[in-house]
Structures are given as C-alpha cells and as structure tokens.
Amino acid sequence: MRLITVDSTVFVSAARPTEPGFQESTTFLTWVRQEQPRLFLPTLVLVETAAALSRTGSREDISHQYAWSIGQLPNTVLVALDESLARQAAAFGARHKLRGADAVFLATASIFAAELVTLDKEQLERGARVVQTLTPAGFVATT
Numbered sequence: 001m002r003l004i005t006v007d008s009t010v011f012v013s014a015a016r017p018t019e020p021g022f023q024e025s026t027t028f029l030t031w032v033r034q035e036q037p038r039l040f041l042p043t044l045v046l047v048e049t050a051a052a053l054s055r056t057g058s059r060e061d062i063s064h065q066y067a068w069s070i071g072q073l074p075n076t077v078l079v080a081l082d083e084s085l086a087r088q089a090a091a092f093g094a095r096h097k098l099r100g101a102d103a104v105f106l107a108t109a110s111i112f113a114a115e116l117v118t119l120d121k122e123q124l125e126r127g128a129r130v131v132q133t134l135t136p137a138g139f140v141a142t143t
Contacts, residue, residue: 004035005109007118008048009099015053015066021136024076028117028136031143036074040112041052042085042104045070048097079108096126106130115139 014025032039050067054060071078079085085107093103102123109116109131116133118124127133133134134142 003112003114003119004032004037004115004116004139005040005105005112005131006032006045007105007116007120007123008052009119010117011045011049011067011070012050013119015049015058016056024135024137024140025119025133027142031140032073035143038114039073040108040114041070041076042081042108043080044101044104048101051131056108077112078112079111086112094131096129098122098126103129 013019013021019079046067050063053063087105089103106127
C-alpha cells in the first residue's frame with residue numbers, strides 16, 4: 001500500500017475548476033478515493049484549504065465543509081502539529097528554505113516515509129531532497 005501526504009494545493013485546485021492543476025488534481029483525488037492508499041495529512045491541511053477557498057470567493061460554509069471532508073477520506077490519518085512535528089518542520093524549513101506550511105507537509109511525509117504530492121514548485125524541488133515528491137499527474141503516471 002502506498003503512503004502519501006497530499007499538500008493543500010492539490011485539494012484547493014481540485015475544488016476550483018479555474019485553478020491551474022484542476023484536472024490533474026481531480027484525477028489524482030479520484031484515484032485516491034478508488035484505491036484508498038494510506039494518507040498522512042497534517043491537520044494544517046484543513047485550515048489551509050478552508051482559508052484558501054474562502055479567501056478566493058467560496059462561501060464560508062462550503063469552504064469549511066469541503067475542508068472537513070478531507071479528513072473523512074478513507075485510510076486518512078490526521079497528524080496533529082505537536083512539538084515533535086513542529087521541530088522537524090522548523091529544521092526542514094530552515095535547511096531547505098521552505099515556507100512554514102510547506103515545511104509542515106514535508107515533515108509529515110518524512111516522519112511516515114510517505115510520498116509528497118503537491119503542485120507547489122518549491123516544495124516539489126526542495127522537498128525532493130528529503131522524500132519522493134510528485135505532482136498529481138506525476139503520481140498518477142506511476143500507478
């Protein structure tokens with residue numbers, strides 16, 4: 001069974017047809033729902049997704065409901081940002097010059113030896129020094 005951490009960029013793009021990466025993110029998430037791999041997602045994914053959707057025009061209730069549904073995906077483990085994860089994320093952020101949230105997703109993938117699926121170019125390039133990073137399309141191509 002594949003172990004995967006999915007960045008919030010994938011969930012946000014799948015929720016908005018006008019977003020770059022919409023089709024590849026939708027295809028990837030369809031695969032996730034069908035194949036049910038083990039997902040390790042930092043709880044931060046809920047906050048980032050709801051906030052990004054709301055900031056770009058989605059209604060508050062829809063943004064919140066969509067974000068909450070992420071945690072309901074089959075075989076999903078929501079990983080709390082505790083001190084251990086925060087320390088690992090801080091180290092990765094400093095070492096690889098990542099934004100804070102990106103470092104949290106990378107640390108989550110690293111702790112669980114999971115692949116990191118993202119649309120974020122910096123996270124793809126810099127995170128590859130730690131774990132396997134893939135775009136949603138790149139991931140689907142390996143299945």
